[in-house]
Amino acid sequence: MTDGASDLATNYQEILARLRALQDASGPRPPVIPLIDPTANVLSLVAAAITRQDDLRRAEAKRVDDMRIQEQEQQIVVAELREKLSNAELKRIDALNLAEARRLDAVNAETKAAVTLASERAATTAATLAATLAATTTQSNDRMARIEQQLYQTGGRDIQRDVGKVDVARYVGWFLAVAALLWSVLKPR
Numbered sequence: 001m002t003d004g005a006s007d008l009a010t011n012y013q014e015i016l017a018r019l020r021a022l023q024d025a026s027g028p029r030p031p032v033i034p035l036i037d038p039t040a041n042v043l044s045l046v047a048a049a050i051t052r053q054d055d056l057r058r059a060e061a062k063r064v065d066d067m068r069i070q071e072q073e074q075q076i077v078v079a080e081l082r083e084k085l086s087n088a089e090l091k092r093i094d095a096l097n098l099a100e101a102r103r104l105d106a107v108n109a110e111t112k113a114a115v116t117l118a119s120e121r122a123a124t125t126a127a128t129l130a131a132t133l134a135a136t137t138t139q140s141n142d143r144m145a146r147i148e149q150q151l152y153q154t155g156g157r158d159i160q161r162d163v164g165k166v167d168v169a170r171y172v173g174w175f176l177a178v179a180a181l182l183w184s185v186l187k188p189r
Helices: 003-024 039-154 157-186
Strands: none
Touching (some): 039 157
């Protein structure tokens, strides 16, 4: 045997010798208490621990089930809220589109009215201008005829040239006046 094993055997032998000495000692002896197997206590404690662990597992499983059910209910509520928000957003967009369509219709109607009014004014102005131009042309032609007649009668070639220049200047002036009047009437606003 090794030294450790021999020391252990020696200690065991010494303990046994002391126990025998105590048993052989004479004198009053205490009553003998029957030995109870401690495994019964251990078994009851283990059974209680197992019961407690089973209770904890059931409680945890119930908690997990409750949380899953609650999460599913929340997902349903969230889905319903998303649908309501989506419908509300669609209604808002439809209302904006309708308002914009009405605004554009009003702008188009206003533009058409303005174009119609401008066309009527232009037609009236053109008719007035045409009448004025016709009258002016008739007057100018009459005057020219009289001047030409007078020039032919007087026979003055220099006079005729000067009068021709005046007439040309007058025609140019009338033409520019008519062009300015047309421009002021027909120019874009």
